[in-house]
Amino acid sequence: MPTLYYHHSAGLNHLTAPGHPERPDRLRAIAQGLAHEKFDSLVRHEAPMADLDVVALCHSNEYIDELRHIAPKEGMIYLDGDTSMSPGTLEAALRATGGAIAAVDAVMTNTKTNAFVGTRPPGHHAESSKPMGFCFFDSVAVAARYAQRKYGIQRAAIVDFDVHHGNGSQEIFWADPSVMYASTHQMPLFPGTGSTQERGEDDTIVNAPLHAGNGSREFREAFNLAILPRLEAFAPELIVISAGFDAHWRDPLGGLELREEDYTWVTRKLMEIADTSAQGRIVSVLEGGYDLEGLRDSVAVHVAALMNN
Template sequence: MTTLLITHPAGLLHAMPIGHPERPDRLRAVERALEDERFAPLIRVEAPLGTLEQVTLCHPEPYVQAILDASPREGFVYLDADTTLSPGTVEAALRGIGGATFAVDEVMTGKARNAFCAMRPPGHHAERERAMGFCFFNSAAIAARHAQKEHGAERVAIVDWDVHHGNGTQDIFWSDPSVLYASVHEMPLYPGTGAPSERGTHGTIVNVALAAGDGSDEFRDAFDIGILPRVMAFRPDLIVVSAGFDAHWRDPLADINLREADFAWATRKLMEIADRHAGGRLVSVLEGGYDLEGLAKSTAAHVGALMGS
């Protein structure tokens, strides 16, 4: 079985104000990196358009409708200082959801071993009823719910290594024992959540904090000690990765000093658990990563690991 790469040109149409770090060039950098000949075996698919029914797996209908109604015909609508709607935002976000759920379909039915969804905007800061942190709809969370609803997955683990804590995913699954949310992230840092004491109603929220200046050794120790045993014990039917690459040493929005090899290592560790408990089923969705070189190299390392190289 193969690795699936899902993307769509609509991801470039989510425009942002000049100087904003979450810009279309991020997706261009990822696409260029994955054009290298070593990625020729990837099965490449354009993301379908996600449905409103899929969005409402994690977000209430009035919230979804409010986002749709706020979408501008031209210019920008500022939902907060960081989170901006442009005329292309809604389609880009829906393609991200469509790509993530299609990836789940292909992986859960054994048509692909694993998948990487290279789309933007990111999603892990989107709470049930609040857009924030560049995010509108939570694609990773929706992918998990879709696996449960459409494929009967009993337990889904979401592992988030974006340098910023995924407050949105935590909010959505705080009281749900069927989804494990495990995050390793820098603290203190935006959005201010993610303390180890935040464990959820059923103890299925796992937060491991890194300090500014930490690097490969601290990250790998945190993953080995804090994240992997919890994912292993959960025995998930599917692993979803919120794959942010802003913990790279080059990234301007944080102070963690990871190298590309760290992301490849973490990927292989999760693949081992997926092989043991989930038939190899793993779906990864792009989150952050704002230095274009660091993002491109880290993505290449991650996807290479997914391919088994």
């Protein structure tokens, strides 16, 4: 199975304040991890800019126009206490979403292909009309909806194993039975959403919260009991992964204790379901992961699993 890797140097130009965890060095760490010779067969592409009409599949035109209007020509502006824009932010965000869209095109038109989109800023906290939590455009949500609109698939699934709950993805698809959103995440933790009672209007939201100190056993149990059976029954024709690696034991923003082998395990489990119902089609998009060593090593094992290495 050929695995594609979408990236772009524009992600380095989205600048954040000194000491901010969502920093350009994250992309440098990923590049270091994927420089090993075992990734020589990884098919690498530069992420294109997303078309604004496609971004508008999940975000209001007013919101998109406002972000374009307030994007600074110099310096930095804060949209909330965590989320800031520099002159390079808008292009980075549009390329992050554009990479996810291009990955959908690739996996929908090539047999047994999957992709990893290693871009920043992340996206799963961005709601239809609100930036938050370092996020501007919800790339995984746009990717899922784009796949439905362009390729006519009936069921898409978003699976999120970031340590933080993807409130944006949940909000966007709350009342949509054609998109399943499933998440493991730490609670209590930012953004405060993601209880098991939050199930969506059509019971297609599956939240499996974990607690600080939980590790491999609890994470795998949550997937085996709460998420994988529901995902299998839903039979998605495309799986989009919100691939956050901040549940790693080294990460400073979370309190979970995952190891690299947990990311290998969950990637392979999702590939098994994709092989059953989605012709192997997976688009994985980087979300969190703020310890550089933990991020480097976790992305490496995740991509190696996608490559069947």
